[in-house]
Amino acid sequence: MKKSVFYHAGCPVCVSAEHDIISLIGQDNVEIVHLGDNKERIEEADKAGVKSVPALVTPNGNVLHINFGASMKEVKS
Amino acid sequence: MKKSVFYHAGCPVCVSAEHDIISLIGQDNVEIVHLGDNKERIEEADKAGVKSVPALVTPNGNVLHINFGASMKEVKS
Numbered sequence: 840m841k842k843s844v845f846y847h848a849g850c851p852v853c854v855s856a857e858h859d860i861i862s863l864i865g866q867d868n869v870e871i872v873h874l875g876d877n878k879e880r881i882e883e884a885d886k887a888g889v890k891s892v893p894a895l896v897t898p899n900g901n902v903l904h905i906n907f908g909a910s911m912k913e914v915k916s
Numbered sequence: 917m918k919k920s921v922f923y924h925a926g927c928p929v930c931v932s933a934e935h936d937i938i939s940l941i942g943q944d945n946v947e948i949v950h951l952g953d954n955k956e957r958i959e960e961a962d963k964a965g966v967k968s969v970p971a972l973v974t975p976n977g978n979v980l981h982i983n984f985g986a987s988m989k990e991v992k993s
Contacts, residue, residue, distance in 0.1 A: 843940065855978065856980060859974050859976075859978050859980055860980075862974070862976075863920065863940070863941045863945075863972075863974060864940045864941055868940075895940075897936050897939070897940060899936075899939075901932065901936050902983075903933060903936055903937075903982050903983060904982065904983050904984075905980050905981065905982055906979075906980060906981050907981075
Protein backbone atom coordinates (compact mmCIF):
# COMPACT_ATOMS: atom_id res chain seq x y z
CA MET A 840 0.00 0.00 0.00
CA LYS A 841 1.16 3.51 -0.77
CA LYS A 842 2.08 5.37 2.39
CA SER A 843 0.20 8.28 3.86
CA VAL A 844 2.21 11.47 4.32
CA PHE A 845 1.96 13.48 7.52
CA TYR A 846 3.05 17.11 7.06
CA HIS A 847 3.85 19.15 10.11
CA ALA A 848 5.94 22.10 11.25
CA GLY A 849 7.18 21.08 14.66
CA CYS A 850 4.51 22.96 16.62
CA PRO A 851 3.23 21.37 19.85
CA VAL A 852 -0.14 20.57 18.24
CA CYS A 853 1.73 18.90 15.37
CA VAL A 854 3.91 16.75 17.63
CA SER A 855 0.92 15.58 19.62
CA ALA A 856 -1.03 14.73 16.45
CA GLU A 857 2.03 12.96 15.02
CA HIS A 858 2.16 10.63 18.01
CA ASP A 859 -1.56 9.91 17.68
CA ILE A 860 -1.35 9.21 13.95
CA ILE A 861 1.65 6.90 14.32
CA SER A 862 -0.07 5.02 17.10
CA LEU A 863 -3.30 4.71 15.06
CA ILE A 864 -2.02 3.75 11.63
CA GLY A 865 1.48 2.48 12.40
CA GLN A 866 4.93 3.98 11.89
CA ASP A 867 5.49 1.92 8.74
CA ASN A 868 2.38 3.29 7.04
CA VAL A 869 3.17 6.96 7.22
CA GLU A 870 5.99 9.22 6.10
CA ILE A 871 6.57 12.17 8.43
CA VAL A 872 7.63 15.42 6.75
CA HIS A 873 8.70 18.45 8.80
CA LEU A 874 8.10 21.38 6.46
CA GLY A 875 10.21 23.74 8.56
CA ASP A 876 13.24 21.49 8.10
CA ASN A 877 12.31 20.50 4.53
CA LYS A 878 11.18 23.70 2.89
CA GLU A 879 11.76 22.18 -0.55
CA ARG A 880 8.71 19.99 0.07
CA ILE A 881 6.33 22.88 0.77
CA GLU A 882 5.39 23.07 -2.92
CA GLU A 883 4.51 19.36 -2.92
CA ALA A 884 2.31 19.85 0.16
CA ASP A 885 0.66 22.87 -1.48
CA LYS A 886 -0.11 20.84 -4.59
CA ALA A 887 -1.56 18.02 -2.50
CA GLY A 888 -4.05 20.54 -1.09
CA VAL A 889 -2.56 21.04 2.37
CA LYS A 890 -3.94 24.32 3.77
CA SER A 891 -2.65 24.04 7.33
CA VAL A 892 -0.51 21.72 9.41
CA PRO A 893 -0.65 19.17 10.82
CA ALA A 894 -2.26 17.41 7.86
CA LEU A 895 -2.37 13.83 6.69
CA VAL A 896 -2.49 13.07 2.95
CA THR A 897 -3.98 9.61 2.53
CA PRO A 898 -2.78 7.05 -0.06
CA ASN A 899 -5.72 7.97 -2.31
CA GLY A 900 -4.84 11.66 -2.17
CA ASN A 901 -7.39 12.99 0.31
CA VAL A 902 -6.17 15.62 2.74
CA LEU A 903 -7.18 15.34 6.39
CA HIS A 904 -6.46 18.59 8.20
CA ILE A 905 -6.03 17.65 11.84
CA ASN A 906 -6.64 20.17 14.61
CA PHE A 907 -4.79 23.37 13.79
CA GLY A 908 -1.14 24.11 14.31
CA ALA A 909 -0.21 26.65 11.66
CA SER A 910 -1.39 27.86 8.27
CA MET A 911 0.73 27.16 5.20
CA LYS A 912 1.37 30.93 5.06
CA GLU A 913 2.98 30.74 8.49
CA VAL A 914 5.02 27.70 7.46
CA LYS A 915 6.38 29.56 4.45
CA SER A 916 7.47 32.64 6.38
CA MET B 917 -6.85 -2.24 22.32
CA LYS B 918 -9.58 0.22 23.19
CA LYS B 919 -11.33 1.49 20.09
CA SER B 920 -11.16 4.99 18.75
CA VAL B 921 -14.49 6.78 18.37
CA PHE B 922 -15.30 8.77 15.25
CA TYR B 923 -18.04 11.35 15.84
CA HIS B 924 -19.76 12.85 12.85
CA ALA B 925 -23.03 14.41 11.80
CA GLY B 926 -23.64 13.06 8.34
CA CYS B 927 -22.27 16.08 6.49
CA PRO B 928 -20.41 15.45 3.22
CA VAL B 929 -17.07 16.35 4.82
CA CYS B 930 -17.85 13.87 7.61
CA VAL B 931 -18.69 11.01 5.24
CA SER B 932 -15.53 11.53 3.25
CA ALA B 933 -13.40 11.66 6.41
CA GLU B 934 -15.16 8.55 7.75
CA HIS B 935 -14.15 6.56 4.67
CA ASP B 936 -10.56 7.76 5.01
CA ILE B 937 -10.35 6.93 8.71
CA ILE B 938 -11.82 3.45 8.22
CA SER B 939 -9.42 2.76 5.40
CA LEU B 940 -6.45 4.03 7.47
CA ILE B 941 -7.04 2.44 10.84
CA GLY B 942 -9.46 -0.36 9.99
CA GLN B 943 -13.20 -0.80 10.53
CA ASP B 944 -12.63 -2.97 13.60
CA ASN B 945 -10.61 -0.29 15.38
CA VAL B 946 -13.13 2.50 15.30
CA GLU B 947 -16.68 3.02 16.48
CA ILE B 948 -18.65 5.38 14.25
CA VAL B 949 -21.16 7.62 16.03
CA HIS B 950 -23.62 9.80 14.08
CA LEU B 951 -24.51 12.56 16.53
CA GLY B 952 -27.54 13.64 14.51
CA ASP B 953 -29.06 10.17 14.86
CA ASN B 954 -27.73 9.64 18.40
CA LYS B 955 -28.32 12.93 20.16
CA GLU B 956 -28.03 11.20 23.55
CA ARG B 957 -24.31 10.82 22.86
CA ILE B 958 -23.68 14.53 22.31
CA GLU B 959 -22.91 15.03 26.00
CA GLU B 960 -20.32 12.24 25.88
CA ALA B 961 -18.68 13.87 22.83
CA ASP B 962 -18.71 17.25 24.59
CA LYS B 963 -17.02 15.74 27.64
CA ALA B 964 -14.39 14.08 25.46
CA GLY B 965 -13.48 17.54 24.16
CA VAL B 966 -15.06 17.37 20.72
CA LYS B 967 -15.49 20.95 19.46
CA SER B 968 -16.51 20.20 15.88
CA VAL B 969 -17.23 17.21 13.68
CA PRO B 970 -15.87 15.12 12.19
CA ALA B 971 -13.58 14.28 15.10
CA LEU B 972 -11.71 11.17 16.14
CA VAL B 973 -11.19 10.44 19.83
CA THR B 974 -8.17 8.17 20.16
CA PRO B 975 -7.93 5.25 22.65
CA ASN B 976 -5.81 7.43 24.95
CA GLY B 977 -8.39 10.19 24.93
CA ASN B 978 -6.86 12.70 22.54
CA VAL B 979 -9.24 14.46 20.17
CA LEU B 980 -8.26 14.85 16.54
CA HIS B 981 -10.51 17.37 14.84
CA ILE B 982 -10.46 16.48 11.17
CA ASN B 983 -11.19 19.07 8.50
CA PHE B 984 -14.36 20.91 9.41
CA GLY B 985 -17.93 19.79 8.90
CA ALA B 986 -19.95 21.44 11.63
CA SER B 987 -19.48 22.95 15.07
CA MET B 988 -20.96 21.17 18.09
CA LYS B 989 -23.36 24.11 18.38
CA GLU B 990 -24.72 23.30 14.92
CA VAL B 991 -24.98 19.62 15.81
CA LYS B 992 -27.06 20.45 18.87
CA SER B 993 -29.54 22.68 17.07
